[in-house]
Amino acid sequence: MTPLAILCSWQAIRENVKGFFIALLVIETAMIGVFVSLDLLLFFFFWELTLIPMYFLIGIWGHDRRIYAAVKFILYTMFGSILMLVAILWLYNLAGTFDVPDIQAKLQTGLVLLPSHTELLLFGAFFLAFAIKVPLFPLHTWLPDAHTEAPTAGSVILAGVMLKLGTYGMLRFCLPLFPDAAHRMAPYIGVLAIIGIVYGAMVATVQTDLKRLVAYTSVSHLGFVVLGIFAFSTISIQGAIFQMLSHGVSTGALFLGVGMLYDRRHTFEIKEFGGLVNPMPVLMSFFLFIALSSLALPPLNGFIGEFLILIGTFQGHHAWAAWAASGAVLSAIYLLWAYQRVGFGEVTVEKNRTLPDASGRERLILATMAVAIIFMGVASPIFTRRMEVSTNNLLHQMERVQNVSRPATPEPAGKQSVISPGPRKNASVTKISLRHVQP
Amino acid sequence: MTPFPPEQLANFHRLAPEIILCVFGIVIMVADPFVQAAHKRVLGWLAFIGTPAALAGVRIMANDPGTAYSNLIRADAFSVFVHVIVIGAAALAILGSFQYLDDENIQRGEYYALVLFATAGMGILAGANELVTAFIGLEMSSISTYVLAGFRRRALKSNEASLKYFVLGSFATAFFLYGIAMVYGATGTTRIDVISGKLAQMIVEHGQVASLAILGLALMFVGLGFKVVAAPFQVYAPDVYEGAPTPVTALLASGPKAATFALMLRVFYVSFGSAGNFWFWAIWISAVLTMLVGNFAALVQTNVKRMLAYSSIAHAGYILVAFAAGTDIGITAVLFYLAAYALMKIGAFLVIAHLGQQGEKRLEITDYAGLGTKQPVLAVCFSLFLLSLLGLPATGGFLGKLFAFQAALDSKVVWLVVIAAINSVIGAYYYLRVIVAMYFWEPSKDYVPTKVAPSLTFALAIAAAGTLYLGLLPARVLEMAKAAADSLYLR
Numbered sequence: 001m002t003p004l005a006i007l008c009s010w011q012a013i014r015e016n017v018k019g020f021f022i023a024l025l026v027i028e029t030a031m032i033g034v035f036v037s038l039d040l041l042l043f044f045f046f047w048e049l050t051l052i053p054m055y056f057l058i059g060i061w062g063h064d065r066r067i068y069a070a071v072k073f074i075l076y077t078m079f080g081s082i083l084m085l086v087a088i089l090w091l092y093n094l095a096g097t098f099d100v101p102d103i104q105a106k107l108q109t110g111l112v113l114l115p116s117h118t119e120l121l122l123f124g125a126f127f128l129a130f131a132i133k134v135p136l137f138p139l140h141t142w143l144p145d146a147h148t149e150a151p152t153a154g155s156v157i158l159a160g161v162m163l164k165l166g167t168y169g170m171l172r173f174c175l176p177l178f179p180d181a182a183h184r185m186a187p188y189i190g191v192l193a194i195i196g197i198v199y200g201a202m203v204a205t206v207q208t209d210l211k212r213l214v215a216y217t218s219v220s221h222l223g224f225v226v227l228g229i230f231a232f233s234t235i236s237i238q239g240a241i242f243q244m245l246s247h248g249v250s251t252g253a254l255f256l257g258v259g260m261l262y263d264r265r266h267t268f269e270i271k272e273f274g275g276l277v278n279p280m281p282v283l284m285s286f287f288l289f290i291a292l293s294s295l296a297l298p299p300l301n302g303f304i305g306e307f308l309i310l311i312g313t314f315q316g317h318h319a320w321a322a323w324a325a326s327g328a329v330l331s332a333i334y335l336l337w338a339y340q341r342v343g344f345g346e347v348t349v350e351k352n353r354t355l356p357d358a359s360g361r362e363r364l365i366l367a368t369m370a371v372a373i374i375f376m377g378v379a380s381p382i383f384t385r386r387m388e389v390s391t392n393n394l395l396h397q398m399e400r401v402q403n404v405s406r407p408a409t410p411e412p413a414g415k416q417s418v419i420s421p422g423p424r425k426n427a428s429v430t431k432i433s434l435r436h437v438q439p
Numbered sequence: 440m441t442p443f444p445p446e447q448l449a450n451f452h453r454l455a456p457e458i459i460l461c462v463f464g465i466v467i468m469v470a471d472p473f474v475q476a477a478h479k480r481v482l483g484w485l486a487f488i489g490t491p492a493a494l495a496g497v498r499i500m501a502n503d504p505g506t507a508y509s510n511l512i513r514a515d516a517f518s519v520f521v522h523v524i525v526i527g528a529a530a531l532a533i534l535g536s537f538q539y540l541d542d543e544n545i546q547r548g549e550y551y552a553l554v555l556f557a558t559a560g561m562g563i564l565a566g567a568n569e570l571v572t573a574f575i576g577l578e579m580s581s582i583s584t585y586v587l588a589g590f591r592r593r594a595l596k597s598n599e600a601s602l603k604y605f606v607l608g609s610f611a612t613a614f615f616l617y618g619i620a621m622v623y624g625a626t627g628t629t630r631i632d633v634i635s636g637k638l639a640q641m642i643v644e645h646g647q648v649a650s651l652a653i654l655g656l657a658l659m660f661v662g663l664g665f666k667v668v669a670a671p672f673q674v675y676a677p678d679v680y681e682g683a684p685t686p687v688t689a690l691l692a693s694g695p696k697a698a699t700f701a702l703m704l705r706v707f708y709v710s711f712g713s714a715g716n717f718w719f720w721a722i723w724i725s726a727v728l729t730m731l732v733g734n735f736a737a738l739v740q741t742n743v744k745r746m747l748a749y750s751s752i753a754h755a756g757y758i759l760v761a762f763a764a765g766t767d768i769g770i771t772a773v774l775f776y777l778a779a780y781a782l783m784k785i786g787a788f789l790v791i792a793h794l795g796q797q798g799e800k801r802l803e804i805t806d807y808a809g810l811g812t813k814q815p816v817l818a819v820c821f822s823l824f825l826l827s828l829l830g831l832p833a834t835g836g837f838l839g840k841l842f843a844f845q846a847a848l849d850s851k852v853v854w855l856v857v858i859a860a861i862n863s864v865i866g867a868y869y870y871l872r873v874i875v876a877m878y879f880w881e882p883s884k885d886y887v888p889t890k891v892a893p894s895l896t897f898a899l900a901i902a903a904a905g906t907l908y909l910g911l912l913p914a915r916v917l918e919m920a921k922a923a924a925d926s927l928y929l930r
Contacts, residue, residue: 045832052831055871059879067879071871078867082860089845090853 020061023053024153031161035168040088040098044081047129050162051077054154062149069142069149076142080129087125090118091177104176108397116180123181126174127189133166136189136226137196140219147215148268152259155211159218160252164244167225171237175229176397186230193230194323196223201330205337210261211268213338214254217294220327221247227324228309236312237391238384243305245383246376250294250302253369257287260362261342264355270338275347279355284343286366291339293373295331301376308384453507453514453566455496456522457559463489464555471548479546483537486551490530493558497522504926506568510630513568516926520774520919521565521701525694528781529558531898532690535789538892539686542797543591550590554690557583561698570619570629570659573702577615577666580695581608588683588691594798600682607675608665615662621655622710634710648714656711660721663706666699669759670728673752677736680748685792685799688744692751692788693781700758700777704770707762709927715765722763723855730756730862737869744791744802746869747784750828753866754780760859761843764850770924772842775917779827779835779909786902787824790817793895801886807873809882817891818877820899827906829870830863835909842917 026049033046051074059070088098094114095103107114114122132139143163147155175182200219207213221243228240260283261276262268277284296302306328314321376383443451451458467482474482500514500522507514533554540546560579567573585608589601623629626637626649638648665672680688707718733753740746758780761772794810794817795802811818827834840863847856891899909916 048832052826056878059875067875070879071868071875074871075864075868079861079864082864083857085841086844086848086856086860089841089848089856093845093849 020057020151020153023057024157026053027057027157027162031157031165034165038100040091040100040103040173042098043100044085044088047081047084047165048078050165051081054158054162057154057157058146058150061151061154063151064149065145066149069145072142073146076132076139080132080139083125084129087122090122100173100177104397107177114178116184119178119181120184123174123178123185126178127170127185130166130169130174131226133169134163134222134226135166135219137192137199137219137223140196140200143219144212144215147218147255148209148211152255152262155215155255155259156252159214159255160248163218163222164248167222167229167240167244170226170229171241171394175394179397182230183232186232189230190227190317190320193223193227194320194327196220197227197324197327198330201327201334205330205334207334207338208270209268210270210273210338210342211255211258213270213334214251214258217254217331217335218247218251220331221251221294223327224306224309224324227313227320231309231313231316231320232395233312233315234388234391234395235315236309237394238387239305239308239310239312241387241391242308242376242380242383243302246293246301246305246373249369249372249376250290253290253366253373254294256365256369257283257290270341273342275343275345276355277343278347282363283366286370288339288343289370290366290373291335293377295335296328299374299377301373301380304377304380304384449503449505450507452499452503453505454512455499456493456526457496457562459493459496460489460526460555460559460562463492464552464559467548467552467555471552474548476546479548480537480541482548483533483540483546483551486555487530487533489555490526490533490558493526493562494523497526510632511569511572512563512566513632514566515923516919517701517704517770517774517923518566520923521697521777522562524697524778524781525558525561525565528690528693528697528785529554531785531789531902532686532694534894534898535689535785535792536684536686537894539684539792543684545590545592545684550587553583553587556580557587557690558694561694564698565701567702567705568631570622570631570706573631573706574612574616574619576698577612577662577702580698581612581666584687584691584695587687588679590687591684591799594682596682597684598682600679603675604679604683611662611665611672613662614658614665618655618658618660618662621651621658623655625649625652625655631705631710635712638711638713642713648717652711653714653717656706656714656718657721659706660703660718660725663699663703664725667696667703667758668729668752668755669725670732670752670756671725673729673732673755676752677745677748680751681742681745685744685788685795688748689785689788689792692748692784696751696755697777697781700762700773703762704773704927708765708770712765719763719765722759723852726756726759726763726855727858728756729753729759730859734862734865734869738865740869741804742802743804743807743873744788744795744799746804746873747787747791750866750869751784753862754784754828756862757840757843757859760852760855761846763852763855764846766846766850767921767924768842768846768849770927771917771920772839772846774920774923775842775909775913776839778916778920779839779906782902782905782909783824783827783834783836786899786906787821787828789895789898789902790821790824793817793889793891796889804873804876805880805883806886807876808880809877809886811878813882813886814888814891817899820903822874822877823903823906825870825873827910829867833907833910835906835913838910838913 030046030049034043037043037046055070055074058073059066062069091103092098095106097103135143147158150158197220200216200223204213204216204220207216225240225243228236228243265272293300293302296306310321310325313324463486467485471482497519501519504514506512533551540550557580560576560583563576563579564573567576585601585605588604589597591597619629626634628634628637638652641648661672668676680691683691711718730753733749733756737746737749737753740749758773758776761769761776827836830837830840844856
């Protein structure tokens with residue numbers, strides 16, 4: 001994730017404002033902080049720290065309705081996170097520490113017993129914060145506004161990394177800390193995720209604003225990620241993690257492409273474009289390529305993620321997978337249709353005839369993205385192999401905890417020997433730094 | 440070789456800050472007629488020097504803990520902590536007043552003297568070991584602040600504020616006094632530390648606390664709730680805070696609140712600790728009401744000063760959340776919150792005092808448009824205070840809330856914390872709105888920024904540094920708050 005964030009900030013160089021870069025770098029710091037924090041309070045600190053610079057990014061350098069979008073963004077996210085803070089404090093009072101592995105160990109060994117009612121509440125508080133961030137279906141309304149109004153670099157960071165904070169949080173905290181509650185709530189969350197997939201795709205189809213369209217694809221794609229996570233199979237979770245990465249690349253690239261169009265015409269209206277393939281063949285080819293990756297064409301990165309998620313989900317939940325698959329079909333519809341309206345046909349607006357093609361800088365940016373897309377698509381085993389360990393670990397943890405807490409009286413002494421703290425620690429390291437440690 | 444017997448000397452030691460403050464106040468009053476109108480600011484500096492001197496007095500008090508004047512006053516770590524808050528608040532308010540009083544053409548000696556007297560009253564409140572003494576402290580601080588609230592004599596709003604504050608405040612103190620009388624009737628004592636023993640004896644003998652004592656406590660809560668602006672006794676606060684001269688508002692919002700919460704802690708925790716089940720729900724309900732009223736009313740304000748007045752109410756609610764915990768952690772949280780709150784609130788009000796310009800004309804949120812580009816440093820400062828009031832990490836306000844929530848959760852007061860958490864998000868909206876205006880709106884053409892006086896810069900720098908210090912390195916202050924909480928129960 002980290003190089004991606006750097007990549008995003010690097011691509012925003014066109015905006016020549018000092019404060020802009022300060023904000024971007026603070027966001028980057030905060031996001032790295034979120035991903036490396038193993039301490040709940042520190043995690044929360046960085047989590048909140050991502051908000052303020054983003055708020056200014058949208059509010060100062062955004063488009064027409066930027067203030068509305070910025071305030072909506074920050075209020076939504078804060079609402080979720082403040083409840084998470086309450087849950088964090090609650091956990092602290094129970095476990096006496098903010099240290100995640102420590103809390104986890106205490107929960108697993110039964111030193112700290114969570115009544116199922118409490119666990120559900122805590123899970124809910126954490127999940128709400130993450131679900132708003134992701135965003136999961138009924139909580140998604142801030143996203144299109146924020147995306148549409150944010151400057152390109154802001155959208156890229158938002159789509160590329162920030163949304164992943166939510167799914168990362170689910171994997172990192174919701175599942176291992178509250179496995180029982182996660183299992184109990186999974187059916188509902190799965191349904192919400194599917195609604196998100198289909199609904200996001202359908203709304204995207206009818207958008208007349210190109211950037212809003214891309215924003216709704218995020219809702220749809222992140223629905224896949226949540227679905228993958230809550231299908232609880234190794235493959236689906238791997239797929240979800242992979243989709244997190246690949247969505248960052250594809251959607252980030254889509255936003256970059258849209259941003260480049262905006263730089264030329266200062267509008268996102270689809271009907272203002274049309275027949276752009278002729279004046280700017282290079283830019284539009286890249287655009288098509290990125291769109292294809294986003295709609296999950298087989299050799300490209302989007303495919304791997306969605307495919308893994310669907311396979312994994314299908315193992316346990318046939319109906320879920322069937323519904324989710326329809327989202328994949330819809331994504332082909334909205335992206336290709338949008339592309340058709342923007343790229344093909346007659347040039348309807350006179351100004352568009354003379355638009356310059358991609359400059360050297362833009363080619364470099366797009367080519368980097370394209371290489372990343374192909375690489376992630378073709379060489380996916382490199383990624384999945386690394387994820388496998390941590391995913392398996394995660395699932396093992398969950399099962400173990402269930403085994404421990406299902407019987408009314410846990411046997412701390414016996415179980416303690418079974419759970420060696422080693423692999424759990426390794427799992428966390430692998431996920432963050434991609435350093436492979438075999439347990 | 441001292442002219443005083445040692446026990447008399449100890450009395451002086453334990454009341455040192457108040458003595459120093461009053462001496463400075465009297466000197467200013469006496470000197471006032473001899474100072475020409477153009478040089479009145481000298482008296483202000485004299486008053487400002489009085490605050491570090493009073494802090495030195497606190498030091499003396501801290502070195503000689505114990506009770507003074509036949510157990511009327513108690514010098515302990517708790518009292519020291521609150522003294523530092525109160526005197527610090529007064530110092531910042533005095534610093535912020537120099538330029539303001541010049542601008543308003545009301546630069547006079549008695550202003551500073553009254554600030555010092557009010558502070559001395561708050562100090563007595565913080566250290567009172569006996570209810571009638573506490574009442575004297577309450578009256579001392581109240582009467583001074585009644586006058587201060589009306590100090591812009593020619594402004595209608597200021598007069599209204601003063602009168603309203605006086606009439607309602609008198610009622611509140613009367614309630615408090617009546618409460619004392621009832622408690623005395625029930626227990627036969629007015630000493631805070633003895634009441635608890637009497638109540639315990641009562642429980643042993645009769646199996647319950649006399650209803651007269653509970654009634655007395657309820658009446659005292661009315662009086663004290665008024666001072667800390669807890670709902671439903673908060674109605675006066677927005678008008679008074681808006682009408683009073685802004686530096687006075689800064690003092691009103693921080694000092695009396697801290698001192699009164701200190702007394703509340705002593706009365707509720709120490710005296711009526713055994714009757715916790717009686718006052719828990721009163722505090723609970725009051726906390727919820729306070730937060731809701733404060734936040735929802737603040738949402739619709741367009742006047743920033745009034746909005747901050749409502750935000751003071753909301754913050755009293757958050758402090759009550761910690762108060763409801765009823766444990767040592769709760770006391771620590773209340774104290775820490777009071778320290779953080781005083782810094783950020785004074786900072787915010789002083790910024791407003793400056794931006795209001797002559798006659799407090801520019802208080803509407805539209806007047807803040809584009810401040811981020813016109814006066815970037817001031818805007819950053821104000822944003823810091825607002826974000827701290829909002830409770831964003833890295834600021835004192837965040838940790839204050841964090842400790843408050845944690846204390847309440849520790850006592851299993853879960854739903855109150857959830858309500859408080861939701862409230863703080865509601866609060867986020869109106870704080871952010873000011874930041875939106877400052878940074879996202881176009882600056883208005885006719886606005887001419889005025890220079891920030893060095894004294895005000897100094898005050899703002901202290902408040903901002905303190906807010907960040909409490910947010911980033913809270914350990915020291917937290918230790919002190921813990922020590923203060925421990926000292927509260929020492930017999």
